[in-house]
Amino acid sequence: MTAPIETTRADAQPEAVLEGAGRKEIEGRSLGRIAWTRFKRDKAAMAGGIVVVLLILTAVLSKPIQSLLGLDPNAFNQNLVDPVMLAPKGDFGGISWDHPLGVEPQTGRDIFARILEGSWVSLVVAVGSTLLSVVIGVVMGVVAGFYGGWVDSFISRMMDTFLAFPLLLFAISISASLQGEAFGMEGLTLRIAVLVFVIGFFSWPYIGRIVRAQTLSLREREFVEAARSLGARGPFILFRELLPNLIAPILVYATLLIPTNILFEASLSFLGVGIAPPQASWGGMLTQAVDLYEVDPMFMVIPGMAIFVTVLAFNLLGDGLRDALDPRGK
Secondary structure (H helix, E strand, O other), rough: OOOOOOOOOOOOOHHHHOOOOOOOOOOOOOHHHHHHHHHOOOOOHHHHHHHHHHHHHHOOHHHHHHHHOOOOOOOHHHHHHHHHHHHHOOOOOOOOOOOOEEOOOOOOOOOHHHHHHHHHHHHHHHHHHHHHHHHHHHHHHHHHHHHHHHHHHHHHHHHHHOOOOHHHHHHHHHHHHHEEEEEOOHHHHHHHHHOOOOOHHHOOOOOOOOOHHHHHOOOOOOHHHHHHOOOOOOHHHHHHHHHHHHHHHHHHHHHHHHHHHHHHHHHHHOOOOOOOOOOOOOOHHHHHOOOOOOOHHHHHHHHHHHHHHHHHHHHHHHHHHHHOOOOOHH
16 A cells, blocks of 8 residues: 655745744834834933923923913012012022012022023024034035045144134133124124034034044945946035935934033023123023022022033933944944
8 A cells, every 4th residue: 555645736835934924024124213213212312302302392482481471581579589688588489389480589580481581592502503513513524534635634633723722711702702793793692693603613623523433434335436436426425425324423413512512501601701691591590699599599409400401301312312323332
């Protein structure tokens, strides 16, 4: 008796394929989606991102919020201040439903309104100076790294020259000298423009060095050689091949540069050469609190906490972006 002959079909599938036949098909994911997945797993970065979004919304909507709540950052409320001790009436700096963060000693101005007013000033100066330094630094860094030779040497020496400047002293001297009216601007507009220029123009070498180093590595990659072999010229390679691959480090460094510029603006305002009163600024509020912290400690704590929370949130966001966009560095 012969054993039955087993017949095999030509379209029979392997066992591994048959076992997963009823399961969900594996979907491809883009690099952006992968980075977003990594970023969501970082709870600290997510918290920092949420705080940053809230801060930006607060700064953008500071004027409407003040109008809606009937707040005036420059309105004096002498009836809320003790005429003898000059301290706010009530506990914790005069905190109440009408004044949730209390009032200033001596003047009685609402601290919550002044924090709101100072938020947009700090963010405008920080974001504006960061954009200026990123634009200059990226252009200089890409050109130096891609062309090399005497171009690289010239731009690198220029970076060393800018880094040798005592930036704080230089910023103090320029900000102090440009008072009143200059370049067709005056008042708050002039001071913001001067701060953006000084901070941004003298900070570009930091990002310029990072972009130069990344460009030196990328210019030897296969996709650049392929573009050259197809007849692509320098400008095309710079803008179509190199810059898209530099977005991740540029974005991460810009996010980490914003809190540094916030501290720089607060420092200049604290020294009296940044945003001038009566315009509210976080650094200016700390300057006033130096002479009054014994009378009302909350007057120093609140603007200091505003700066601390803002800088911490941006730093957490930047660290999370770095880990999400460059997992090898984690």
